[in-house]
Amino acid sequence: MKLHFLDRSSHRDTSFTVKKNSYPYFLRIWHYHEELELVYVTKSTGTRFIGDSIERFRDGEVILIGKNLPHMWLNDEEYFAESGSLIAEATAIHFRQDFLGNDFFEAPELKNIRELIEKSRYGLKFENLNPKIKNSIQVLDKGTQFEKLMRFIHILKHLADHKHKTVLSSEGYLNTFKKTNNKNLDKIYEYIFNNFDKQIVLSEVAEIANMNPSAFSRFFKRINRKTFKEYVNEIRIGYACKLLSEHQYNITRICYESGYNNISNFNRQFKKITGKSPSQYLQHHKRS
CATH class of the missing domain: 1.10.10.60 (Homeodomain-like)
Incomplete structure (x- = not known):
């Protein structure tokens, strides 16, 4: 399983990107990138690989992946059938750790978000997340650039304050794959x-x-x-x-x-x- 580097950088007119994926199956590439990635799986099942974490995934999960952490969502075999009608759908947000500047999250009021971003280096799974936050992720591509930015910070704040977070990858594995x-x-x-x-x-x-x-x-x-x-x-x-x-x-x-x-x-x-x-x-x- 070869590890690939992918460029997920934002366009010039935005500090982060929002992409809705809807394909017969997700990208079958074990890869990493400089950007953090927030993923909301809206329709799909299979096996999720994040660092040395290997778990089943299904509809409704929300995952935050840190900078340069290798990952892959591998759909179940039935998604690859030539005559299959299954669809894999997810909303993915890519952003740099300093997407609002080097010192933005150093503000005392944003301490929880800063800690969330730091902890994302292991990969995080959010359990029992409020459906309103999931919906906010799904519709983040709507509105003006300023409105999207404000809603995105709101999403990060809710994820940072959420109590039921699971760390996915281990410290040893993380050290191995530092760029x-x-x-x-x-x-x-x-x-x-x-x-x-x-x-x-x-x-x-x-x-x-x-x-x-x-x-x-x-x-x-x-x-x-x-x-x-x-x-x-x-x-x-x-x-x-x-x-x-x-x-x-x-x-x-x-x-x-x-x-x-x-x-x-x-x-x-x-x-x-x-x-x-x-x-x-x-x-x-x-x-x-």
């Missing part, structure tokens, strides 16, 4: 995402980083706060969770599809990372 000027590091992450379902040899990855294996291991742990092996296992188990949620393969098949060649090791790593066995995860997911 850097280290092209070798970017190549390492790309290599892992393209090859995690196969055998990955440490010496080959170290060569990409132009380091010897020992130096690379120390470097990787310092950057990611986990060993290279732990990181690869988390990516593999995350992918296994996705496959389990789709109910297409049995657990043994998923073990091999996720890059493991030993079912006992797969079960051990799965429980270590998720706290459940694959069968327990599958049963829990069927009930959710």
Whole structure:
């Protein structure tokens, strides 16, 4: 799963963009961008990937994604049927962290919004949100530029004050995907995402980083706060969770599809990372 950078920058005459998406299915690209993204899914189901969070999604959810946080909404298989009539719909708002200037949110009255924007770096899900706020998001493209701006600040204020927020991605994953000027590091992450379902040899990855294996291991742990092996296992188990949620393969098949060649090791790593066995995860997911 290759990570792509997308340009979501605003037009010259506006500080943020509002786009209503209505397609047979959402964009199937694991991507990130400089802009924050507020998404209201109005019609669709599938699996949502934000950082190392992998969860089912459905109509009505509202998500705030921070700067440079990788994400993707993957629709259920029936959305991709050639003769299908299903539609995936969502309203997406893209804006820069400083879209109103560097110091605007430093005002004491806007402290909660500032904290919301800071916390968005993990990805946030808003539970039991007032339908009026959802409607405000959906109709934000209406009116003059000034009216839209005032309504958008109003929306951010309500989201900031909302009590039922769930943090989606982990600190370790966030540190991994901070945008850097280290092209070798970017190549390492790309290599892992393209090859995690196969055998990955440490010496080959170290060569990409132009380091010897020992130096690379120390470097990787310092950057990611986990060993290279732990990181690869988390990516593999995350992918296994996705496959389990789709109910297409049995657990043994998923073990091999996720890059493991030993079912006992797969079960051990799965429980270590998720706290459940694959069968327990599958049963829990069927009930959710």
